[in-house]
Amino acid sequence: MTAKKALLAGLALSTFGSVAQAADEVNIYSYRQEFLIKPLLEAFTAETGIKANVIFSKKGLLERLEHEGANSPADVLLTSDVGPLYDAVQRDLVAPIDSDIVDANVPSQYRSKDDKWVGLTARSRIIYASKDRVEDGEIQTYEDLADPKWKGRICTRSGKHSYNLSLIGSIIEHNGEEQAEQWLSAVKDNLARRPQGNDRAQVKAVKEGQCDLALGNTYYYGKMLTNTKEPEQVEWAKSVNLVFPNQNDRGAHMSISGAALAKNAPHPDAAIKLIEFLTSEKAQKMYAEVNYEFPVRAGIEWSDLLKEHMGEFKADEVNLGDVVKHRADASRLVDKVGFDN
Incomplete structure (x- = not known):
């Protein structure tokens, strides 16, 4: 200071x-x-x-x-x-x-x-999917992000960011730590670039063709779509569809x-x-x-x-206290699989 x-x-x-x-x-x-x-x-x-x-x-x-x-x-x-x-x-x-x-x-x-x-x-941590390169229904769950078909096609901010630690914590809570580690390692293998920037930067990368899928919080869509001072962000938002994952089981995180x-x-x-x-x-x-x-x-x-843009969706009803208690384990897994490297 x-x-x-x-x-x-x-x-x-x-x-x-x-x-x-x-x-x-x-x-x-x-x-x-x-x-x-x-x-x-x-x-x-x-x-x-x-x-x-x-x-x-x-x-x-x-x-x-x-x-x-x-x-x-x-x-x-x-x-x-x-x-x-x-x-x-x-x-x-x-x-x-x-x-x-x-x-x-x-x-x-x-x-x-x-x-x-x-x-x-x-807010929900959702998947932003390219309108041009990802078909409707092609990705439906967080677990789908580990599918090798997405190799070189996913963008995200640092795994150590609080928003991602929360998501990883929810994977641990629902699937167990061993499966969460396997999932995180597979998602890392599917990244298009080293984790960087904020959630808006991921949507920009989708618009520019650097990746086809990105993780981001829902409210950033509204912020981009209404950003009259930086109209290029409006175009970023218009380039993606919003995917609320796991609608057929536990619901979106x-x-x-x-x-x-x-x-x-x-x-x-x-x-x-x-x-x-x-x-x-x-x-x-x-x-x-x-x-x-x-x-x-x-x-x-x-x-x-x-x-208009999000409609009704199924939200995960797990108590957030049961998710956030896994933050330290989530952070350790990020380091263990070298997610940010």
């Missing part, structure tokens, strides 16, 4: 510290980008009168919570993936969310079994953005109110639409884009 960043972080913490005892405020550490949650927090304040103070960062928030210990001003942790929530539990940084409202609003597969984190939005209650939260009541609000009907619709994600709460209408 540069001296300037350190100073800014210190100032932010100092600001949090100055309001730490106010009963009508809640302090948030957020990995989610500001533009995604700012409208929600403004709506929360308008509805409850509770002011929401936020520190945004792409990394380092768990370490900050750990270093602050009992003196941490943080009440709520917001994440863009389930991985940091699991890590927060492992580091003993969060407390149970004791709320019947949250339990009623969020299906059990999107909540930890010990109530230490809860999903706020859902799901993950979440989520929230947790900080272990040493100075405003636990306000924190619970915020988490309850984020699972409310009003917030779920707002939260999911702004990032082309799926509401975790049942009965919330999807955005028009999702309804």
Whole structure:
């Protein structure tokens, strides 16, 4: 961290510290980008009168919570993936969310079994398939990615990225570690290039003919299709079909953005109110639409884009806690088969 960043972080913490005892405020550490949650927090304040103070960062928030210990001003942790929530539990940084409202609003597969984190939005990790070079129905499952027919035809980001570790964890949960290793090794043999870039870069590679299949999260399709500032991304999106795998058995792998209650939260009541609000009907619709994600709460209408381009699909209902617990094993398998090499 540069001296300037350190100073800014210190100032932010100092600001949090100055309001730490106010009963009508809640302090948030957020990995989610500001533009995604700012409208929600403004709506929360308008509805409850509770002011929401936020520190945004792409990394380092768990370490900050750990270093602050009992003196941490943080009440709520917001994440863009389930991985940091699991890590927060492992580091003993969060407390149970004791709320019947949250339990009623969020299906059990999107909540930890010990109530230490809860999903706020859902996304599926799907297969993007070339419209020109892959026939409809030619690939139907994650397991199909290991078929030698796809040799030199698959693109993906690093196997060590949290999104892929989650997918590999789901393969371990459903098929066992031995089969997961065999699958991962076979997928590696089918790669068109060394894993690199983000999910959008994989779809670009499909458009440019570098590969025919790519792994990616669903919301990137919406982001590309509506990217008026970079219209070339619209063309990337239009070059692929979306394949939701395993529709005839367990369903497509799901993950979440989520929230947790900080272990040493100075405003636990306000924190619970915020988490309850984020699972409310009003917030779920707002939260999911702004990032082309799926509401975790049942009965919330999807955005028009999702309804038009994704339709109904079968989602894997395994509890994400049973998937994310395999992260370390998934990471080890990535190294063992040399997936990123």
